[in-house]
Amino acid sequence: MPGPLTWMILLPVLTAAAAAAVDRRRESSIRVIGLTGTAMVFLLAAWVWARFASGTAGLQFAERVPWVPSVGIAYHLGVDGLSVSLVALTALLFPLALASAATQIRARVKGFVVTVLLLEAGMLGMFIAQDLVLFYVFWEGMLIPMYFLIGLWGGPGRAAAAIKFFLYTMAGSVLMLLAIVAVYLQGGRILGRATFDLPALLAHPLGISGGLGTALFLAFAVAFAIKMPVWPLHAWLPDAYAEAPPVVTVLLASLMAKAGAYGLLRFCLPLFPEAMRTFGPAASVLAVVSILYGGAVAWAHTDLRRLLAYGSMSHMGFILLGIFALNATAVQGSLIQMINHGISTGALFFIAGMLIERTARTRTDEYGGVAAVTPALAAATLIVTLSSLALPGTNGFVGEFLILLGTFQVRPAYAALATFGVVVAAAYLLAFVGRVFHGPARPDLASMADLRRGEVAVLAPLVAVIFWVGLFPHPLLARSEAAVRALLTRPPAASVQVGPASLRARAAR
Numbered sequence: 001m002p003g004p005l006t007w008m009i010l011l012p013v014l015t016a017a018a019a020a021a022v023d024r025r026r027e028s029s030i031r032v033i034g035l036t037g038t039a040m041v042f043l044l045a046a047w048v049w050a051r052f053a054s055g056t057a058g059l060q061f062a063e064r065v066p067w068v069p070s071v072g073i074a075y076h077l078g079v080d081g082l083s084v085s086l087v088a089l090t091a092l093l094f095p096l097a098l099a100s101a102a103t104q105i106r107a108r109v110k111g112f113v114v115t116v117l118l119l120e121a122g123m124l125g126m127f128i129a130q131d132l133v134l135f136y137v138f139w140e141g142m143l144i145p146m147y148f149l150i151g152l153w154g155g156p157g158r159a160a161a162a163i164k165f166f167l168y169t170m171a172g173s174v175l176m177l178l179a180i181v182a183v184y185l186q187g188g189r190i191l192g193r194a195t196f197d198l199p200a201l202l203a204h205p206l207g208i209s210g211g212l213g214t215a216l217f218l219a220f221a222v223a224f225a226i227k228m229p230v231w232p233l234h235a236w237l238p239d240a241y242a243e244a245p246p247v248v249t250v251l252l253a254s255l256m257a258k259a260g261a262y263g264l265l266r267f268c269l270p271l272f273p274e275a276m277r278t279f280g281p282a283a284s285v286l287a288v289v290s291i292l293y294g295g296a297v298a299w300a301h302t303d304l305r306r307l308l309a310y311g312s313m314s315h316m317g318f319i320l321l322g323i324f325a326l327n328a329t330a331v332q333g334s335l336i337q338m339i340n341h342g343i344s345t346g347a348l349f350f351i352a353g354m355l356i357e358r359t360a361r362t363r364t365d366e367y368g369g370v371a372a373v374t375p376a377l378a379a380a381t382l383i384v385t386l387s388s389l390a391l392p393g394t395n396g397f398v399g400e401f402l403i404l405l406g407t408f409q410v411r412p413a414y415a416a417l418a419t420f421g422v423v424v425a426a427a428y429l430l431a432f433v434g435r436v437f438h439g440p441a442r443p444d445l446a447s448m449a450d451l452r453r454g455e456v457a458v459l460a461p462l463v464a465v466i467f468w469v470g471l472f473p474h475p476l477l478a479r480s481e482a483a484v485r486a487l488l489t490r491p492p493a494a495s496v497q498v499g500p501a502s503l504r505a506r507a508a509r
Contacts, residue, residue: 003063005077016117027109034113038095045091054478057486072195076130081483094120101247119145132180132196154243161239168236172223179219217275227260231290241309246353253312254346283324284414290317295424322403330406337399347384347462369441374450378437387466395469
């Protein structure tokens with residue numbers, strides 16, 4: 001009998017099959033089927049999140065079935081404090097994305113809904129997979145649907161943007177696949193049995209250190225850094241975010257970017273702690289550059305989607321900084337900030353889509369005085385903007401405060417520079433709000449519609465989470481605390497050196 005985690009993957013796939021069986025001309029029915037399926041996934045994810053036992057570091061709701069036992073591949077799923085809230089975030093955003101798509105996606109509706117559902121299955125599977133091969137399958141399962149979502153439903157430059165996105169992420173995927181095979185071979189030597197099972201590999205020191213550890217760490221880290229993205233591996237970002245439909249950009253920025261940060265915590269830190277410490281200063285430099293560079297470019301942009309794209313990159317820099325601080329405060333702050341960034345940045349891209357859908361304008365200087373005719377939209381935008389600026393009382397404050405507090409303990413200079421990034425964020429976000437919603441009103445926007453009921457249904461849950469996490473962060477913190485401490489205090493995987501002599505000694509014993 002499949003468990004709840006298997007059903008989280010199966011439901012989007014079964015819903016996609018049901019939608020694919022409907023005549024393409026029945027667009028309303030297809031949208032309802034898609035929304036129903038994603039809503040069911042959200043209810044299941046919410047149940048798992050509510051039933052998750054806080055204070056426990058191990059896997060919960062685990063399912064394990066041999067898949068290809070001859071080479072040690074298993075269908076192994078589970079959630080812990082690192083993943084359970086990311087699963088809930090993913091399940092929340094997909095029904096909101098499909099609801100928002102009702103006014104934005106008019107062409108090839110059936111194909112769009114089916115592709116989004118397959119993307120959801122891939123993303124959820126990636127967050128809950130506990131086998132390296134299974135993780136890689138779901139990792140690629142995210143890449144392919146996203147390529148088609150950009151390439152088929154994007155703007156005029158969609159083909160080039162989709163190809164650039166595909167090439168960058170595929171290059172990272174190839175590196176990660178090679179590293180997975182190397183970890184598998186090393187694990188087989190140490191454990192005496194072949195397995196891709198991550199908990200089994202982490203249960204014993206694997207001897208991955210020195211040059212081998214550095215090479216494998218870099219292979220994983222580059223793949224994850226491309227997904228986040230981190231400067232200078234971000235060249236695919238501006239075109240993909242600008243050309244993808246706004247509702248697809250929500251999924252790119254809010255969820256796919258988190259896959260990279262999650263991978264650093266799930267794989268790089270436990271498998272290569274020595275390399276994480278060695279490359280900590282360099283990664284912190286890249287984080288600070290991402291924060292300041294992304295913020296500065298966002299400040300200079302008037303294109304709405306590119307502004308938000310670079311702003312998203314800047315905020316992901318904070319998450320990277322916290323991860324490589326390698327202390328419990330900063331790492332937990334990064335985990336919480338993954339959720340916060342997904343909520344706030346997702347809301348900003350939803351709002352961008354609403355503006356573009358009404359006016360067909362993508363430049364902030366083509367707006368002005370919109371608050372006079374759209375007070376509800378202006379109020380929602382202000383709340384989300386203040387969340388992105390980490391105003392106390394909003395969700396953004398909790399994550400950024402913990403990241404900076406933890407980083408100040410180990411790298412105060414980097415933390416100080418990152419703090420300046422908050423000032424830069426205030427500059428570009430408040431400029432965006434000022435240009436669009438305030439200033440001289442444009443007569444041609446006088447009849448612009450305020451929030452519709454469907455749009456209120458999309459933004460209201462996100463605004464509610466902004467204040468809930470900002471005022472009551474304990475439920476999120478409690479679910480991740482034990483897993484973070486276990487991650488940082490477990491025996492290092494690189495604690496033994498393995499060579500021919502040690503292997504002969506092991507065989508002799």
